[in-house]
């Protein structure tokens with residue numbers, strides 16, 4: 225359980241306290257990752273099934289490592305086109321996996337709401353590893369974890385999220401979590417990439433990059449996903465990188481020196497970020513990767529009902 | 541020979557004849573014989589005690605999908621007609637998007653034969669605008685009219701070609717048939733699955749802007765001006781469409797419109813609140829609160845002529861899937877009256893206007909018989925209890941399908957007795973479900 229929740233599907237429904245519960249536990253999980261022997265018995269005998277309908281080596285590996293560090297059995301069930309083309313529905317697939325009695329089912333799917341549909345048909349906990357353009361809660365949590373590490377707190381901070389907000393589940397999870405933790409969020413991108421009514425979620429919208437990043441404590445640069453853009457939202461990546469990409473010159477002129485730069489990866493180098501910026505001193509992109517494992521350990525631990533005695537060990 | 545019915549002591553609401561008050565309705569030889577305040581009941585008459593109830597003309601639904609022929613696992617003409625009379629509907633217009641499409645006399649005749657065999661609601665077939673509803677060639681309107689079609693529609697999809705729409709409106713003039721149109725500009729719709737707005741953004745579902753409907757309604761009104769054909773806009777859902785129809789009517793154009801109970805009662809926020817329930821997925825999608833307000837106003841001021849359910853049964857195979865993949869549509873015949881009665885209680889609609897939009901409004905829009913209790917017309921009557929409360933249990937409904945967003949909800953208002961052609965075809969509590 226995380227707070228009142230059996231599942232981790234949407235940060236929109238998590239309270240500030242529930243978000244902090246995960247982030248606080250992730251601090252001790254990160255300590256485990258820094259030990260020479262990265263293994264604790266917290267989830268021994270538990271099983272975690274990764275069910276990925278969309279390719280994502282990064283997120284899947286991160287969940288897999290998180291499960292293994294906690295001594296859970298991790299099974300990757302790559303739902304390639306095979307079962308789908310056989311006419312098996314998502315609900316059928318979920319029921320079949322349920323028969324294997326997993327404790328946690330991690331699901332990535334191209335349709336918004338798919339993890340919720342699965343959760344209605346299985347008895348175990350469900351973690352969304354990203355559903356369509358809806359949410360990517362573990363990414364939202366790891367971004368907040370990284371910001372807490374770098375900025376101390378999110379309370380009163382200003383964060384700019386730049387890119388294709390329309391198609392970004394990261395932007396939505398970030399926005400929910402960051403605003404609940406007290407940050408002000410500015411969204412930025414070409415108007416074609418700003419979805420209708422996003423202000424209702426508590427953000428302000430800018431179309432000029434400079435206005436969005438000036439004075440910000442952190443900037444999240446989103447990946448421009450050509451493959452997910454059905455219609456021509458931008459004339460091309462050349463103009464996009466000129467107007468909405470960050471290079472060393474813009475970073476030096478517009479960003480506060482202490483501003484940190486995040487990116488959910490993988491980066492289109494030269495589009496969202498120039499290589500100097502991606503690998504520069506303000507970038508915390510590699511921290512995000514390690515923090516992702518810690519946050520996912522915390523999520524799995526909380527949902528799989530780890531042994532409190534072992535938790536003590538993890539915290540020790 | 542049908543028995544003589546004395547429907548006594550009910551509040552008769554018949555907007556077509558301007559009646560609203562306690563009257564007795566006498567049904568004899570299948571017809572309304574008399575509607576009067578004080579009448580002596582002859583000994584051979586069957587008395588129906590309607591005290592505290594409403595007695596109205598049977599409802600007429602301009603827009604239902606009965607799925608037969610072709611998808612009988614979702615609904616048949618018999619089960620659909622059973623659901624209709626349970627909801628107070630004595631006549632329904634069956635959309636032609638069956639398998640095969642109703643674009644010729646043989647399908648029309650089959651629909652009429654099945655409806656006659658069921659012997660419940662009157663079923664008026666709607667023929668296709670284009671052959672196979674493919675939007676390429678005109679269907680044979682003369683044959684469709686002769687075999688019993690009352691209107692033309694390619695419902696389920698828009699008529700994409702403006703040129704074909706022009707010819708359809710022109711050609712249909714020779715037969716006096718209205719074209720009932722499903723308005724959406726498919727390129728603006730794209731892969732959209734719900735209304736575009738704050739709710740779709742939060743859910744991460746692809747949105748369909750209201751403008752996708754508006755531009756097609758405006759296009760077709762321009763074509764009505766060009767051709768003089770009769771246009772009926774199906775399931776109006778946007779503020780812009782209501783405004784366009786209001787303007788067209790003000791200019792005297794032969795344009796009518798219908799609105800569904802769900803577009804009057806629910807918004808895109810209900811989709812969000814349902815947690816991606818596919819019982820909230822329909823086309824057009826549930827719109828914004830502002831659009832709902834405009835539709836209610838349009839219905840109240842007569843811009844929209846009729847309430848039509850767009851009853852669209854689907855099985856679990858089409859609905860128990862991801863929201864993106866689910867079929868569009870909900871059932872509506874058995875819940876229409878209580879859902880719309882809620883609007884009356886909310887002050888959005890008068891009782892008279894509600895009954896009008898379910899009876900004489902639709903009759904006029906398609907030139908159908910019925911919709912009134914005037915003496916001499918076939919006795920299609922509904923006896924309604926406006927205060928009966930009930931909980932919607934899909935397992936206890938007459939439709940073969942269970943895709944209703946009112947599942948588990950408590951509704952107020954129920955049809956007690958439905959009479960078609962002087963014969964009682966539904967009596968609440970009499971028939972086992």
Ligand SMILES: [Zn+2]
Nearest residue numbers: 695696722823
């Ligand atoms: Zn339609």
Ligand SMILES: [Zn+2]
Nearest residue numbers: 635695696850
């Ligand atoms: Zn329809």
